[in-house]
Amino acid sequence: MEVVGAALPDIRAVVDAYTKKDVFNMDETGLCWHLQADNLMATHQLEGRNINKERITLVICANSDSSQKISLTIIGKHLNPRCFKGINRDTLGARYHANAKAWMTQNVFRLWLLDFDRRMQGRQVLLLLDNCLGHIPLEEFAEMNVVFRNTRIFYLPPT
């Protein structure tokens, strides 16, 4: 908390330079998608050791005047789930990625950022991020020759 407190003036100096609609925050979260609100079933699932199978990761992003919600990105474990057969993925309303752990990996992160930057065409926006391990340090983007034309990435201090 004290680290954050000390860093707040710096954060505000950066945020204040952008209008509210141009300040975004993105974060990811796990979702146990068919977890039921029943302790008996949850215990049963834990004993069956398949509770992890049911977790996906979701990427959530919005701007500070709440005029824009970026469409969800969902990270699952299976690249071509059977239920997607015959479905045009562009109509799902969210992007889908997959990896063995259903985690936010650096690869998914990089693709998400490039897509976000394209959407911000013609604008200069600020994207606030936390220091989660799937997130790529800024200097590594430079090494990868990845350039964001419309987005300034700002890493928030850890709690």
Next chain:
Amino acid sequence: MSSVVQPCDAGIIRTFKAYYRKRFNNLLLDGYENNIDIPEKINILDVFRLAVPAWVEDVSPATIANCFRHCKIRTSNIIHTQQGEVGPPIALIQELQHQVAHLPYGNPMDIRNILNYSEENNYMVVSNDEDITNCIIEELYLQQDEDAANDNDDSVEPPKISTR
């Protein structure tokens, strides 16, 4: 590592999840009412159909704006004392409780527990560099296998890569 100055953590994600649970519970209640066998057996496509409207339609702009203000990351927000709700609206929590009371549960969970379910923080828990490497390798493998995997179904697990 999450941050206390992060609006998503302040309540945007919790609110989204509460709406997801509401839509999921509705699906269960409808399923039981229509005598569907194991209504909780949903697939990832169903998850899109629940999660996308929960985000696009349900999470209110007011909640998002409140969460940004709450973090006081803008100078003009420091003096603002009236905060507004930063989590799921009370009416939504009550509705979730009402739904759970109508589901055939042996030992219903407190709604707060399901909205702060610890397993869900596990989106990038990595114990060491090897885990990260393996995760990336497996992801690359999945990409290469895209064509070959066209007929695979959900039951096909990606290959296990030994860490020892």
